[in-house]
Amino acid sequence: MRTYLCVCGQPVFFNNSVCIACGRAIGFDPASREMRALDLAEEGVHQQALAEVAPKRGFFRRAPRQVTPQRYRFCANLNACGCNWLIPADADPASLCPACVTTRVIPDLSQPGNGERWTKLETAKRRLLFTLLDHGLWGPGSMLEPTVPMVFDFLQSLPGQPSVLTGHDTGVITLNVQEADDDMREKTRLEMREPYRSLLGHFRHESGHYYWDVLIAGSPWLEEFRNLFGDETLDYATALQRNYAEGPPLGWEENHISAYAASHPWEDWAETWAHWLHMSDTLETADSAECRSNIMQPKIDPALLCGEGQSITPDVQAFCERVSHWVALTTLVNELTRSMGQPDAYPFVCSGPVLKKLFFIDRVMHPSRVD
Structure with missing residues (x-):
């Protein structure tokens, strides 16, 4: 940003x-x-x-x-949701901008607190859409022509009715509006044993499911996706049930960015996609502010991202430099939040296999840079 x-x-x-x-x-x-x-x-x-x-x-x-x-x-919506x-x-004075048009269902504003929740949801959504807009993946000037648009339903769990689950289905991203409440989100984070949970993280993760359908399904990228993330044809419902019942497999951190990413290749993609967006937006924010530190940047071996017999290209080297900057930056940010008595802002570690997946997403998002 x-x-x-x-x-x-x-x-x-x-x-x-x-x-x-x-x-x-x-x-x-x-x-x-x-x-x-x-x-x-x-x-x-x-x-x-x-x-x-x-x-x-x-x-x-x-x-x-x-x-x-x-x-x-x-x-x-200036005065409605900021x-x-x-x-x-x-x-027409009643017209909505391209971002607000994507919200198909707004929270029930007759319910107490939903006005503030809606504002928080839209604020996070606009940040997601800005990044996608900037990369030519959504909005005016988009390089894509998806058959199904990305839209959002903001729904609330009500007594006596089934709980609203945050998720994606054929272009529709549903968010439980109560995720905008810090206490509810923190309670869920602890129950799910998650190190990180945020509104923006939800938007970025669920957008990953949408863009898997747009960018990967049926495309020339699918074979490489399966080599990196696994076979997405494995039964999805069964995989999630196993994850919730048994937890992640031992050693999940060797190949995945999060424990949840180990549950199924689709979730691995969505989690990694969200982290690519975390990295992109945060690096841009830091660079825009000319944020510098004396924390040593680790050297990332470009050979980690190359297959057998592949040469190290300028794109590989540039990506490794960005990752090095990212590691140093998040180390500084984590130290700053610890100084304030707060949890780490970025409680994750990117292993070699995760870096390969992040680089794959980088190439998928910007195919014009691929030789």
Whole structure:
């Protein structure tokens, strides 16, 4: 995630709808992938794009799109769930932005607390969609033409009714709105013996299931996927039942990023996909802020990512450099959170097989870089 400079010279951030320093209205334009300042004296008039504090390195991202300057207005959900995305000024005032349109079912706002939960859900979802937009996988200018769009249902478990389970099915990502409650999410994390559980993590994980269908199923990537992750035709329901009844197999950490990833190749892909997005977004944030430390970056052997007889390409070397930066960065972040008496922000270890899976996802997401 990048930071920006308002026209007044002060920093503004992706979620801002106003510059705290000068009071200008600002919002995110998904068409150009830029933050823009609006002159409220003449409602909806585009003033100018904000200066981007560009990362010096990090994961691949596309340059902002060049678009014809036009008038803008805020999404109709600005005051409903805090959406700061922009739409053309000639759109109906009740129109929603491309991000809000993806929410097919909003929480029942007659239920206490659901307004705040909805805001938290949409905030996390917009961060996911920004990253996918930046990599050309969703939204305006997407390089993909999926047959099924990605949409979201935000549902609540009610007394006397079946519990709402977070999951994905044929393009529909369902989230239990109570995951927005810190106490409920922490309780579930402890019960499931998970080291990490967050709203954004849910969105990233479930989007992985969606993009498996879009990018891997029936594609030339499928054979390599099976070599790395396993045979996805194994009975999924049985695999999950075994995982919940028996727990992960001994030594799961040698080949998987998390214990849950060991339950089935689809879950391994989704967990690894989520971690690729964690890495991409966090590295970009750190680089945008010019975050540096004196923690030594480990040397990642590029040969780990190459098969027998394969040569080490510049893409392999670049990926290893990013991983080295990632390890040093997360070491620093974990030390900082420990200093505050908080759990590690990134309680994971990337083994050699996991790095191969992350590099596979890197190549799938950006096939134009593959020789």
